[in-house]
Amino acid sequence: MVFVPDVPRFYLELTAWEHLRFIAMAHGVLHGFDQQAETLLRKLGLWEARDLFPHHFSRGMRLKLGLALALIRPFEVLLLDEPTSALDSEGVGLLIDELRYYKEQGAAILLSTHDPNLIDQLGDRTLKIQNGIIEA
């Protein structure tokens, strides 16, 4: 299972690329890492920032790096907390495409959002919470 919080936190001393490498090595998915990581970073628009420390990232870039760390390793369940809160429209479109791909691969995705567009495009099943009560 993978969880991406709404405000991801990172190691001060590791660059974006090193964070990806850390996660990939921890999960033993180093085969083809360089190519896979480059593809992922380019899709998320972080390739030029791969050698920067995350504390110099904007909020949107931090969210994208959090997503990259989630997607670099295999998963069956993906939890996302407000994944579009800091993304621009292009970023949202990109995220929807990626999530749709993983959904088609059989992954279960659970996300919380205030974005109706995200719900319309991705939601197979929706739970609405109003005043702390789950509505249908």
Add this chain to the structure above:
Amino acid sequence: MQAVHWLRTRQEEYELSYWLSFVAYDQRDRSFNNRIYLLYIILFFSVWIFVVLTFFASAGSIILRLVNPLNPIRAALFLEILLLGVWSVVAFWLSLRRSPVVFSEEDEVLICQTPISRSLVTLRWILMPWVKSGILFWLAAIILGFSVAETSMPGVITANRILEYAGYGLRAWVVVIPVHLTLFALQWAVGILRLQKDKERQGLAWLVIPAALALFSFLWIFTFGADSTARMPWSQIVSSITYPMLAGFGQGNISISILTSGLFAIAALAVMVWSSGTFSLSRAAQETREVDTLEAASRYGFTDYARQLQDQRRLGVNRAPTRLPAFDGAGILIWKDLLQSQRSFHLSSAFIWVQLFLLLLGFAFLPDLGSRALVIGFWVIQLGQGSVIRLRGDLALWALTRQLPFALKDFLLFNQIPAYLLSLLISEAGLVMGSAIAKTPMDGMAILLPGIAASVAGLAAFDVIRQARSNMLIAGYVPEVSAAGIMLGLVATAIPLLIRSFIPGIIGLFLSTLMSLGIGVLAVNLAYRAYHHMDAS
């Protein structure tokens, strides 16, 4: 401008109330009792500071006689000029690298982006930083004044001569105030000139070299050249600068001295105001808001956040990918630890480890059990705090580290192993070196250290983890080692040492070693159980 004055006054009051809170005085309490308490605080600390300064003045009088046995007043002036001069050169250099005028993030929004008169803002801003900077020099001047009194006043200084004695210190203080203000305002003026509205003057840092040379020449002429070359121009310049300050130590007219140095201070302030006409407040705020945040975090006890800000500044923006060899699986934690240590290394981060080394280096020199127990106590405290630095850092990234595919025990072990091995190596090195220098065998202690270090590190980790809550970890809040953790570490250290001291010979060594290793294993298991419990809750 009224708004700026109001805002700055509020900031100054807030700062003052912070310092007054150390003596339990609440500015907001307008009761009669509280005002009496304020009077009491003023009187108490006036007397207390006076007494403390007289102690320093006793040592100061000895130093004055060493510097210039024939003329202690000249010695006092030399020391005062040296202090002010060195500080000026350093402050001058710092001003040329970063704005001396510090603005917070709130100031940046409320003031720096408005069309307010820059000169008036600078003039209003200088008060608090000047006072904070000046306190040390004022105290130094008073101490020097008292030292001069001790060398000048004949006979024993009794209670009925207190006012005369205090007068020496007061005179020196009154003279140094405008002198310090002059130098402070000039340092601000230089820093402000660098940051003008339409341009930033780069590369002015080289100006510090002629400033340092001028200081050196000044001191040289004052010390060796003024008497023999009294008619030369440079001697006249030196004399005109030193004359007002000499009056602070009893040579010369104090009124003329204050008037002269006061005029210098006003002139320096005028230069500062003139230089701020097109001062870029926004650029100054950009350069200093982080400094302000860091100072506030350190002052109000947010030490983790302050350390994080300092590390961010040191790391800079980017780095080329590391070439450190890495290992798959849980071994990647060691790779991460090495990389973090390599990139965040600086003198203050090494301080804990240096302390471990020095404490055990001195252990062999101590004659009795009591002093050794004290040293071991400090060692336990430092080791406990140092051994959980990485663990706390990883727990602060709970959302990231919890998802790593390692067994909980592996995560804990690989997290703690580098710190444990480093602390053990450093401690053993200190102990062995101290033992060799003092020619006192410490074999028993050296054998016990691995178990004791494991106990202390394990119990410190246990203490941090038992206090942690996953909802707080998600937000990045990680508890520190508490008093309970330190007490556990001390007890775990004391048990094998007591066994060793009560049961002599090889049997005592064997039993104490077994006990220390046993407690070490127990401590690690406790930490693991606490981690498992936290994870499950």
